[in-house]
Amino acid sequence: MSTFLMQAAPNGSTSMAPTFLLVGMPGLSAVPSWWTIPLVAVYLLSVLGNSTILWIIALEPTLHCPMYSFLFLLSVSDVGLATALMPTLLGLALADAHAVPASACLLQMFFVHVFSIMESSVLLAMALDRALAICRPLHYSTLLTNDVISKISLAIAFRCLGLHLPLPFLLAHMPYCHPQVLTHSYCLHPDMARLACPGAWGAVYSLFVVLSAMGLDPLVIFFSYGLIGRVLQGLGSSENRRKAGQTCAAHLSAVLLFYMPMILLALIDHLRVPIPQPAHTLLSYVHFLLPPLINPILYSIKLKEIRERILKRLLPRKGVAAQ
Secondary structure, three states, X not given: OOOOOOEEOOOOOEEOOOEEEOOOOOOOXXXXXXXXXXXXXXXXXXXXXXXXXXXXXXXXXXXOOXXXXXXHHHHHHHHHHHHHHHHHHHHHHHHOOOEEEHHHHHHHHHHHHHHHHHXXXXXXXXXXXXXXXXXOOOOHHHHOOHHHHXXXXXHHHHHHHHHHOHHHHHHXXXXXXXOOEOOOOOOOHHHHHOOEOOOOHHXXXXXXXXXXXXXXXXXHHHHHXXXXXXXXXXXXXXXXXXHHHHHHHHHHHHHHHXXXXXXXXXXHHXXXXXXXXXXXXXXXXXXXXXXHHHHHHHHHHHOHHHHHHHHHXXXXXXXXXXX
């Protein structure tokens, strides 16, 4: 790894080297092919599960409503995120390829963060959707019209692309003061910005992007669920509380699955908690790879409409079977 350092610039700092070095799962570099099978299995199951959700929502007109429109976008972000991570993960698993060209690293960084911010934005929109449905049920249909949903979708796309489009260009032209060795198995902009010289604009903008999305979104989401909890406590019927709470269970599980590993990683880094590198790497894998795998299962189990329509599409009707 020591051979892939930085190229010296005239002012004493360094320009971007042609390669970055990635860190694989410690202990598996000697037998890289061992974890190829579970890695590919996780990816294929993620794509299959999310594609099923996309297929069901697209084909069923009764599911063309705000909650399922956001679920459609969530599945798109899950497929995109899992796909963006695979090139370097498979390179490490199949060939123990730690060196990644800077251009490829910047491209992967862009797509990983676009789909990650998209997922965070969709989870935020879904939380606000549930808050309106439970706290303002009489005004729900007039507030969240198809036109409003389209504008929210465009705002999510603009937020993802607008925040991250400058990053590859800023990072490509930043002065670097540290060896270009990353701490993950994929390219992430906080990881790359950490290598920059102090005061570099790319590093400052990178911090702004992280705080404006991953810092703000979970606060608003948990505030929305605080409002939902207050309303559920005021419902007289326990059956009504159960039905209303059940519609939120899948979404709250998806929120915790997406944000908790990230929050733990941030706390570990900030407090400098001495944990083994495999545990740190595993938490990163959980944050990025587990939500695309688990989200389709959660929504298929918790949401009756999705479950029934999957069974309707996949299982033959009795009349057809009898013939």
